[in-house]
Amino acid sequence: MHSRHIERIASRFIQLVIVLIFVAGVYTRNLSVVVNALVALGATFLPAILRRDWQIRLHPFLGMWLTTAVLLHAIGMLGPYHSISWWDHVTHTLSASVVAAVGYTAARAVEAHSDAVHLPQRFMFVYILLFTLAAGVLWEVLEFGARLTAEAAGSEAILVQYGLDDTIVDLLFDSIGAVLVALFGTATLSDTIDSLTEHFERMRP
Known part of the structure; x- marks a missing residue:
């Protein structure tokens, strides 16, 4: 499977998880979870924007690198920052x-x-x-x-x-x-x- 295709699948999965974190934040009325999830979700679109609008060639690893970083931060706001x-x-x-x-x-x-x-x-x-x-x-x-x-x-x-x-x-x-x-x-x-x-x-x- 092509590395860009793998990156695309991984990115969509990460975006889905962040959306679920956002929903959890709304359900529990946790403002910090909601705001950080929204920021994290926006950051996951940066690789695609850089490629499309700036014609910047990003190694697929770099896209997953960024999205993984924001995903872990969003997950951390659910509790791991306090408990782990x-x-x-x-x-x-x-x-x-x-x-x-x-x-x-x-x-x-x-x-x-x-x-x-x-x-x-x-x-x-x-x-x-x-x-x-x-x-x-x-x-x-x-x-x-x-x-x-x-x-x-x-x-x-x-x-x-x-x-x-x-x-x-x-x-x-x-x-x-x-x-x-x-x-x-x-x-x-x-x-x-x-x-x-x-x-x-x-x-x-």
């Missing part, structure tokens, strides 16, 4: 690897597109790590802001934040996701980088 100690570590590592892949792909495409930009390999390793950690810090700030807003409004938080110790551990696993991409993920991204560079060329005035 390692669930948060897995989702942070996987989500951070997606962020790292996006940062690496964009940087390499800009480098290929512009003669004025040169990014040495050693710098790229540091860049991927810092880019991912910056996104991780932003996410932790959003979680903290969501908690404060929920407390002020007297409602449940859409995102959950457990304190400084949890934030430090989250950033540690964000770093692991970034390092995994820097060490092992770059070859998988080469065709995507080439197609993103071609997209930049088409946009050149």
Whole structure:
């Protein structure tokens, strides 16, 4: 069976599961489950949009990589984030690897597109790590802001934040996701980088 066909089937299955999570959130009147399920469902359409509207070539593995990350996050909102100690570590590592892949792909495409930009390999390793950690810090700030807003409004938080110790551990696993991409993920991204560079060329005035 063709890898793109497998990706399509897996994507539809993941979307179905997320829809069921959304329904469960509506049934239990759990706002955090509902909102996170909607965001996760929207994210599952990104690979198709990038291919159709931007003509970006994505390896089928990359599409499943993204959709699996958002699926695990949506499932986590049903309870595993509270009841399974390692669930948060897995989702942070996987989500951070997606962020790292996006940062690496964009940087390499800009480098290929512009003669004025040169990014040495050693710098790229540091860049991927810092880019991912910056996104991780932003996410932790959003979680903290969501908690404060929920407390002020007297409602449940859409995102959950457990304190400084949890934030430090989250950033540690964000770093692991970034390092995994820097060490092992770059070859998988080469065709995507080439197609993103071609997209930049088409946009050149």
